[in-house]
Amino acid sequence: MTDAxxxxxxxxxxxxxxxLSPSALIVTNDSHQHAGHMGDDGTGxxxxxxxxxxxxxxxxxxxxxxxxxxxALADLLSTRIHALAIRARAPGED
Known part of the structure; x- marks a missing residue:
């Protein structure tokens, strides 16, 4: 799944x-909060x-x-993702 x-x-x-075979995963697009800022390429x-x-x-x-x-996201980080906030935890952690 690498189609642009x-x-x-x-x-x-x-x-x-x-x-990473996550037991929970939420990916959120925050781009709308950065419209017009550095790194905003207009794609949203x-x-x-x-x-x-x-x-x-x-x-x-x-x-x-x-x-x-x-x-896991190396090529996307170098080409399409300007900023990525990560909250990573193991099962059982708060």
Whole structure:
């Protein structure tokens, strides 16, 4: 699923599900809050938030968890995503 016509939130969701098998995942397009700001390319798909829960994060610190998310989205981060806020937790964490 890499078609440029596929909504970016859908691609983000699919990539994270494939890479990290989350037990919970919410991808939110925040681009409307950044219209006219740096990084806004007019597509309405540049700024996102991710809340993800995955057993893959168990025992990892915040930076290591964010690295796993960034690795799963590496090509999108270098080409289509300007900003990504990540909230990553292991099952059972608040």
């Amino acid at each position: 016509s596929t909504p970016l939130a859908t691609l983000i969701d699919a990539r994270l599900r494939d890479a 798909e540049t700024h996102f938030s991710v809340a993800i829960e995955s057993a893959a994060f168990d025992g990892l610190n915040r930076v290591a968890r964010q690295r796993l998310v960034n690795q």
